[in-house]
Amino acid sequence: MGAVLAAVVITLIIAALTGWGLVALGVIHLSPSGPIKRDGELESASDKLGKAGGQFVCEVTVSTPQGALSSEPKVYPDILVAGLEPEAGSGWYQGEYSITESRKGALKMEGTKAFVSRPAMFERFGQMVTQEEFTIDLADGAFVQTLTFRDGTRRHMIKGVCAKFIKAPFK
Numbered sequence: 001m002g003a004v005l006a007a008v009v010i011t012l013i014i015a016a017l018t019g020w021g022l023v024a025l026g027v028i029h030l031s032p033s034g035p036i037k038r039d040g041e042l043e044s045a046s047d048k049l050g051k052a053g054g055q056f057v058c059e060v061t062v063s064t065p066q067g068a069l070s071s072e073p074k075v076y077p078d079i080l081v082a083g084l085e086p087e088a089g090s091g092w093y094q095g096e097y098s099i100t101e102s103r104k105g106a107l108k109m110e111g112t113k114a115f116v117s118r119p120a121m122f123e124r125f126g127q128m129v130t131q132e133e134f135t136i137d138l139a140d141g142a143f144v145q146t147l148t149f150r151d152g153t154r155r156h157m158i159k160g161v162c163a164k165f166i167k168a169p170f171k
Contacts, residue, residue, distance in 0.1 A: 053085040056136060058093075058143045060160025069125040069155065082136060082143065082162060084114050091116035095145060095158065097132050098122065105133070112139040120147075127151065136162055 058080050063073040082093035083101070090104035091114065098120045099105040105118035117133035124147070131148040145158035 053083065053087065053091075055165040056082045056084075056141075056143075056162035057165045058082055058136075058141075058160050058162035060143060060145075060158045062158050064157060065125045067125070069127055069149070069153065071125075078158075080158075081165065082134070084116070084136065091134075093134055093145070095134075097124075097129075097145075097147065097157075099132055099134065113137045127153070134158075 060078050060080060061075060062078050063075045065071045065073050080094045082091070084091045084107060085104070086107060086109070088104075089107050091107045092099050092101045092104045093116075094100065099116060099118050103118070105116040108115045108117075114136045115133060116135070117131060120129045120132050122129050128150040129147050130150050132145070133148070134143065134145040136143050141162045143158070143160045143162045144156055146154055146156050148154050
């Protein structure tokens with residue numbers, strides 16, 4: 001009987017310590033106000049980014065035509081990194097087109113949405129690309145990359161969701 005009682009006491013102590021640890025790490029919230037909505041945590045897009053900007057890891061779906069723009073697209077999942085640099089007024093993403101870390105695009109903020117665009121002059125899918133842009137909505141992390149062609153056609157090539165990349169120490 002003493003062994004069973006000791007096992008129960010030890011189990012209760014371990015459960016209490018585990019619960020306390022989860023609350024301390026923020027996994028479990030004991031706030032009487034209920035869960036906090038993600039939109040409520042945003043003060044403003046410029047405050048959130050600050051002057052230094054931020055890097056984002058994005059889980060995306062790429063939809064690239066096989067030949068001409070009207071051909072059946074090849075669709076596959078991918079992961080990419082994007083960066084916004086408000087102080088420099090620029091942004092970039094690691095993609096397969098023209099906005100890269102070495103060839104950044106111009107950044108413009110509208111509410112919680114960051115627009116990064118760059119003029120282009122290259123041929124893809126049998127047409128001349130005149131502009132590439134991507135957007136990241138800081139409220140929900142939505143990422144959309146778009147190509148604009150000479151004839152005015154616009155095509156979303158990459159869509160997904162991003163989360164802010166935080167380097168250690170994690171605070």
